[in-house]
Each structure stands twice: as C-alpha cells, then as structure tokens.
Amino acid sequence: MLKKLLTLAWVLASVLVYAQPASDEAYIRENYTKAEYSIPMRDGIKLFTIVYTPKDASAGTKYPFLMQRTCYSVAPYGPDKYPVRLGPSPHLMREKYIFVYQDVRGRYMSEGVWTNMTPHIPNKKGKNEVDEASDTYDTIEWLLKNVPNNNGRVGQWGISYPGFYTTASSLSEHPALKASSPQAPIADFFFDDFHHNGVFTQGYYLTFPVFGIQHPQPTAQDWFSDEFIQPKPDGYTFNLNMGPLKNFNQYYKDNFFWQETINHPNYDEFWQKRNILPHLKGVKHAYMTVGGWFDAEDLYGPLTTYKTIEKNNPNIYNTLVMGPFGHGRWSRETGHTLHNDIYFGDSVATFYQRNIEQVFFNHFLKGAGDGKTGLPEAYLFDTGTKQWKQYEKWPVAQAKKQRLYFQPGGRLGFNSPTSRNSFSSYISDPLKPVPYTEDFQQMTGFTPFNYMSEDQRFASTRTDVLVFQTDVLTEDLTLGGEIMAQLKISTTGSDADFFVKLIDVYPDTVQNHAYLTDKEVVLAGYQQMVRSEIMRARFRNSFSKPEPLKPEQITDINFRLQDVLHTFKKGHRIMVQVQSTAFPLFDRNPQKYVENIYKAEASDFTKATHRVYHQSDAASSLVVEVLE
Template sequence: MTLTHCAMKALIFSFLLSFLAIPLVAQPQAWNIQREVVRIPMRDGVSLEAILYKPAGKGRFPAIVYRTPYGKDEYDGYAMFPLAAAKEGFAVFLVDVRGRFGSEGEFRAYHQERPDGYDLIEWVGKQPYVNGRVGTYGGSYPGIVQWLALSEAPEALKAAAPDMTPINSHYFYYFGGAFSMPWLDWFMPFIVPDLRKKANDTSGPWHDGEAYDDWVKERESWYKHRPLSDMPLLKKYAPYYYDWLSHPDKSDWWDFASVEKDFGKMQAPALLLSGWYDAAYGPLGAIQAFQEMKTKAATAMARENTTLILGPWNHTSITVRKTNFGEVDFGPSAGFDFDRVLIDWFTIHLKKEEAPMPDPVSVFVMGANEWKTFSDWPVPNIESTTFYLAAGADNKSGKLVLQLSKKAKTMSYTFDPNNPVYDKSFEKSYPFDQREIEAREDVLVFTSEVLEEDIEVVGLVEAALEVSSSAKDTDFHIVLCDVYPDGKSINLSGLDAGYLRMRYREGLERQVLMEPEKVYPISIDNMATANLFKAGHRIRLYITSSSFPHYDPNPNTGTNIATEANLIPAVNKVHVGGKNASKLILPTVKK
C-alpha cells in the first residue's frame, strides 16, 4: 500500500484515532501546566533528580518518562515534546540517570539501568497525580534504558518508544566483530566533562560544548592510537572501557546491556523507529526487536501492537522539516512529526486499555521517496534476486550480472591498515557520492548494466563472497550504491553497515583465524535498506577492508587486536565466477 503524500501521523495513527472514542483524562485549563524538580528514590537509597511537567490543577494523569545521561536540564532547554505532552494531559518526567548531573550514585554505562528503570517506573506509577499507567521514550542511550526496563516488566509500564537502539549489546560495541571507535566520541565530549565536574577536576572542561570543541582538535590522533588497550584517555573516568576491549567475543558477559534473551518477559508494546543512515545497530536493532516482540512478548497487547517505522534519517532528532540528508533531498514526504506520533501513541496506550492497530510496519522507500505500509517484516511479496560478481576489464572494476560466469577469476587489492578508507560522514552518516572512495586502489567496484526497468529493494542486503587473504585475519566491508545517470554513486546505508572481521566468520562467539591464501565462503548481511533503483540507474556494490573511524582497522597480524601495536598490509582477494561464485543477494519486491 503506497501513501505518497500523507503525513506520517495519518500514516500510522489518524485512521485509528478517527474511529476510536478515546476518553481523555480531565484537563482543567488544559494549556496551563506546571514545572517542578523532584527526587526519586532507588532501592539502594540513591536518589535520581527529575524535572516534572504536568497539567496544572488536580487530576490523575498518565505519565511519560525520559531517562538520559546527557543532562535533563540541557534536554529541557530545547525539547518541545515534554511541554506539548503536558498540555495534552500527561505528566512528563525528565530524569538524569544514576551518577549523572543532578542524580546521586556512580555512573557506569548501562550497568544500573535495569533495576533503576524498574524502581523509577513503579515509583512514578504510584504518585497521587498519576493514573498508574506509565510510558517511556527516547533514542540511543535513552532508548536502550527502555529496553532494560522492559526486561524487568514493571507493572506500571504500559508502552515504550525506544528509537535508534540495539537490542544486542555485543554488536553495539563490536559490529561484525570489529571494535566500534565512536565510543571515544561518546565518552570524551559527552560523558567525561560532568564526571570531571563532580570530582572537582580542573584538568579539562566541565561542559560538553567546550569539551567537544577540544575533542575535535585532537580526535584524529587518538583514533590512530595503538595499542587500543594502552589508550590513556579513559583510565580515570571510564575504566570499564578497557573491560570492553578485553571481551571481544560475544558471551554472557555482555548481558548487562542486552535484552536478546528477555523478550518473553516484556508486557508492553513498543514503538520502534530508526533510519537507513542511523548507526548500523539502529535499523538492525529495530527490525530484530520488532520480530522478537511479535513472536515472543509476554502479552497479546505487546505482540499485536508493537510498531516499526524505518525512514531515510540518520542518528538524529526527527522533524517534518528534516527531508535533506547529505547530498540527497528525499522530498517533502520524508518529513516526520515524531513528537505528534509519540503523543498519539501514548494517547492510545496510556489513556485507553486496548486499541487495534493499522499495518504495523511503515517504511520509507528511497528513490521513490514515498512511504509504504506493510503487515509484517520481512515485508510480504519479497523475493531474493541474485546478482553474481563478475570480472571486468581490469583487476579493480567488475560487473553485477544475473547469469553466473563459468570463468573463474581472482580480483585483489592491498589493504594497508595505516591508510584505511575514511568516511567523512562518520559523526552522523549520510548519503554522498562514493566515487572518491571507489577510486581508491584498495576498493573493488562491481556495477550492473543500466536498468531497463525499476527494481525495488526492501530488507536485509547480503553479500555471499568467496574470499582469501595473505593474512591470518583481516576485514571485509561492503557498500551498496544507487548509480545515477550522471554517474554519481550514492550509498544506501551508513558506511558502518555491512562489515565482517574474518576471525568471526564462523560466529561472533569464538575466533577462528584464517589460513593464508585459503578461500573461505563468508556472508555479510548486517545491512538494511529500502530503495527504488529506477530505470536508467545502475546497481553498484563495492568491497574494501576498512571503514575508518567507525572501526579499528584490522592489524592483519592475527594477534590480540586490543594489545597489538603493529599494523601490516595484507593482500585481500575476492573470487568471482566458476565454482567460487561471489554474489549479491537483494530482497526485491515482486512485480
């Protein structure tokens, strides 16, 4: 079902609300609201500080909770949602998580968020001005804390809206087995300054704006610092960072921030949102969470009312005016009034016990630049279309073809981790012309013929490759692009998606080194997108071995990566045609 010109409120909620007589909580002088600061006790005696907005006058209202490590006061300085929601009859709590800003205790990223989330939500639900029904919202860290609270099943929690978050903490830290470098960009400007302030430490800035400016000046050198485990920046204020480095394999150790095993406990439905250019864990987390909630959640309400929205956005706040990202204008339909959608979502689930939902999956198809709704994910009416990788006129450029070539060929490049592929959009991914990257000597490019008819792709993209290397360990990275008639090559996801560290080719739970020059089949399928490749365009896949500074470049030594200081080149090969048939598998919409 195509909805080209409808606003997203209509797409998800207007039909429903027009037919449901939802009784609103009494709102005396509805535009009058009040603000106060409250303290919320935790089970161990620590108290969290919160800003509360609620309707003025007497009444019992549904509550909405936002928990953040970034400072409730800063959020309160610009966010419109808390005031808008209060004017529509909600009590809204903006809470500093444990150990941050106005809240007591020690901050240790994610470790205390399960019990604190439970205690906070139950306390809020029992306040005399709350009707016992609580919702939560927020993205990234404020989204992850919602999953952790959902896993504790507080009775008062009736709806959640975790956006742009993972559900598996291991791939939050080690995507495809490679360590995520942006944790430095998180700690240094956004976490460490307030910790310095609390310690009365004048060795650096106390405010994130100043800290960010300082960090930008020096971050490039720290990205290149080796060994990773010897990097001194976080020894004092985030020593657990080094614990992360010492646990590269997926294991129960990572359960402190993971909810993969917990969906059977979750009782409240979730509104899940991410973007095709969000950090790679975002769309994958939303998709996986939707599938898990639909099949495993503890209540019919949660299973039947969880909703998935995937748009053209990156890791950002979303408004109706945000339609242009990077070098692509996605048109007026791409705009999205997320605040309005949230209010409608909480109106349904906090002011009325049950409400049947329309199609639960909404996807923005790039290229067509329109929204479509579906009954499920993977979306119905999808088939796999295979493009085989074939050799071209030289060792660097190849073809994407529908018929397998019987002629086997090896295409190779030298990957030097001292000179990795650099993503200029690394802070917040966006679409841009990839031809400068594609021109590098360490990038193989495979392009289809000009399309005679449209091809619509919606879902997970997979590259099933046959590869070898001169090294015992190396990385492979794929990028899917839409090549326009004028030649520009636009990436269809962030450049942190589509990544694999070879020692984890058999699974993230254990490391298996390569035998140099042996050919290995691998699958890289941690990339999601939706795009209409129009007639006259071409499909392109490029393959390389780094995406910096998203991930630490593989040293190619086969040693412990966290403690390795030496980075050596490797000759990496992709085998095409014949029995070693590398291929690109696209989820295409049947015509």
C-alpha cells in the first residue's frame, strides 16, 4: 500500500499522469505521432527523449517545441504506448505543440550518473564539464536539426523537481529557447523541500530511496521499489519511536543522499553549489514562474526565483503567478476548488490554464513574442477575498510596512508594547512534540498537502503553544507582500526552534460551505493557517556557521515567513501562534547544542523553558506589508 501511495504522490508531483477523460488518450493517438530517441550530449552520454509531433505538421504548418525534463520518468515507454495527457494542460495539448519529454542524467532510460540539484557550472571548460544547462543546449540543438516541421522556437515547463530543471535549463543560452515556466520550482534544498531554514523536513524520510540510490543501468522500471520504510501504526508514532535522526541510518547507511544530508548539517559548499539562484543572471528569454500559496513543498522556490530574476535581469519579460493551490494543483481541474477545508471558487485551475498559461506560451512560441501579452507582471490570488488580483510588480511598491506586536495577555496589535519585564513562556519537551496536523493519515505519507491552510484550534489549546490575537477587525485588512518574524527570546537551553504561524480566525457566525468533504468540520471559529515557517536558532547569525544560544540571555531570532496575499475580513481576527515543534513534519531540536543534530544521541534531547518577550525594550513582532 505504501508503495502505491508513494508512486501516486510522485506522479502528482511530476504531473506526468492523473485523472483525465479516457478520450484524451484517444485524442493523442489520433493527433500525435510518437518517437523515441537517445540524444547524445557533448560528453558522449545519451539522454532518453520522447517526442510527440502533431500529425498535421508539415512545411506549411510548423509547430514549436514545448519540453519537460524530469527525474521522475517520461513513461509510458514504447513506441505504441501513449499517455493520457500531453503538456501542462489539456488546453495546450489541443493547441498542438511538439511535446518533448526527457529523462535527465542517471534516471530511468537515460545514461549517466545522477546527482541531486545538479550544480551549475557558469564557465565551462571542455566538453566534459556538463550540467543541466549544457544538456538542454545540446538537446535543443539536436531537436532543431532532427525533428522536422518545427518553427525554431522552444519553450519549457516543469512542476516541483522538474521545475528546478526548467530553471537550470533556462541558463542554456540557446537562442531558440523563448519561454520558460518553472512551476513550484525547487531553488535551494537548504530552504526548500528537504529543509526549511536548515531545519530538516523529517516527513521526507520516505523519499530517500527515490533520491539516494543510483540506477545500475538505463531502465524503464523503478529500481528503488523495495527500499521504502513502512511507518506503523502512523507517522507521528513511528517517528517518535524512531528517536534521534541517527537511527534512520539503519535503513539508509548505503543511501548516498542520506549520507550527504547527515554529513552536511550546515549551509556549506555542498548545499551552496546546489543553489541555482545566484546563477540567474543574463537571462534573455521570457519567464513565468508559477506557485501555490498553500504549497507545503515548494513555496520558497517560486517566490525567490521570480524575485531573483527580477533583480538580476530587470529588462526581461518576467512574471509571477500564485494561486490558491497546494503542490502542483493548478495543473488539474477539480471543479470546486478547495484546499483542505477552504473553498475558493469554481474552476480556478481552468482560469489559470486558459487565461494565463495558454496566453503566455502561445504568445512567445506561436505569436508575436514581443512581450505584449496583456498579462500583468504579477497575477496573484487573494486567499481572503478569494479573487484574482493583478499588480505591476511584486511586492507592491505602495505597500506600507507595519509591525504586528505581541502584547501582554495574548493580545496582538499595531501599537508597540509599553510594559517592562513582560514575556510569555512555555516548556518545550522534544519527547512530547506538538503535531503539525490533526490528520494522522497525512502524517503517514511524506507529502503534507493540507496543513498549510488547516484549522489550528488543536494547537492553540496546548500549553506549549503561545497564542496572540487582535481584537475583532472593524474593517478589511489586506496583507500583501513579505512577512518577517522578529522575535526576542530567551531559553534555559542552548538551542531551540521557533515555528511561527499567521492565522485568520473566523467569526463564530460563519456557516459551513456546501463542498466540505468532512461533514464534521465546523468553520465557525475556524483558525485557518495563512502562513508559517520554522527557524533553528543556531542559524540566527549564519546558516554556514551555527552557534549555540546563551542560556537566559535575550536574543534576536529574525527570519522570513514567505509572502502572502490575504485579506482578513471585517469581523475576523488575526492570530499568531509560536511553538518549538511541528512534528513529524520537521525534526526535533534537542535544545542542547550539539555540533550535528543528525548525529545527536537520545540523551541530548532535553526540556527547556522558552520566553518570548513583549516589552518596550524587547518587543517581538511580525513585520508585514499592508495594502490599502
């Protein structure tokens, strides 16, 4: 059963196959010709590539290429086996493109050695210095010469890990590459997916067989299928009983990615060279970065990718799209659009596919390509008013920075505290960690689809969770832009984590909507999480050079929560919760400083009392951007 769940999750992440009308496969067979190639790279390695060409392509009817490069398999393999879908959406499939799918190095039917987040080589010397950019250049060059009836233009897209390949491939500098759309792209594994601000995403322990076992030779089959751990009876209990992270070594002592992870606990050269963001310079073609506001896997990636390209390449066509979606969910229509319990409207994915994505690719690959798409630079969904909004840039230039201050008595407001010697405290026990969700089934899998908008009432009643909230709002308040947590803390230990959550508290009069899948949910008084992030105190001054906390000393812990666009409506409240564990999504801090938490002993895990200060000379707050 676990393997089936994992396989389904990977399929969803890579967006290769999902529920589509049976007629789509028949449409593809009727309208596309399939061809399989092994394309040689400059160093002699051959990458397996499948090309689907419209049957009506001719000298008079030429089509552009639309390509996805992936580590998740380009199945189905075989000249007479067709997928149930082509391209990013069924709309583009019927628009007709020459769709290209490629297994990257060391994966499935491609030759070579696999590496995670292939380091980019900016100044290559000789044919043996290769990366995703060079592989993309060589692939495009081969396609242009060997696939007839193409119009000389190439676009690319990918979701999640394929989103990283889209970003890395955009650096190929091939003149035929006209449009790239990295969607939920991984940007940096120390801040995305496997870590958040260096905190290990423990729920991902299930994924290491996928990423940490080399395939012995090109194959159409999974070679890691017998390596998965069976978490029993549920993910929370299993992980708690596992004890320290070092105990996972019993499963992964031969897993190269696990060994790389545990031997590089800090942001050292190993992780730094896998960060694609510093290389996003000199980009000349059009970019559209796409993400979901409730993407539990890759939210840092799309936001920082867009902002980095904007900063380093100010004159190119560069746009950002953020919808009310979990990971990759904009690529499939569900009709009534929900994330967890929250209803956002109907056919939201279809709106994106037809009015944004299709316009982008058609313009740059089939149309004028002059950048006059009619689309704004930022097309973002307000998750409070539940409407699409358009902005000339992001963050919005007119946004006003304000501080939401923590106050005595669990209050939250825009006025700075005037009290002296004022703080809230809690005892954090790593042996009794706060669960990140009430959904034990979700904890058993590795992909936490729902928690990003989940009701937080289960946490607000715990003594190891601090709660601050505003009075009832007398008018709408829109937070749009970046959020920075600026905590003033002290602890009896020598290390600690701080998990901060921004929450929309619904009025007691709210009625349940008609599309709730769980009829036991009560939306009255719902505490909807809007944004959250975790920070490991040892990294407060440097992610590469950690340092312990000094017990009982007031210390600044500053870190960014990812952007929001959310209107807190009149009659609602704004709440902030602070806690030190969110288990088993994130690993537990021993709270005793050790050099490498991956190698900590059970005896290193200790209780600690944490204080969060709200006094005139030590005022904890969230720095937010308010839109009027």
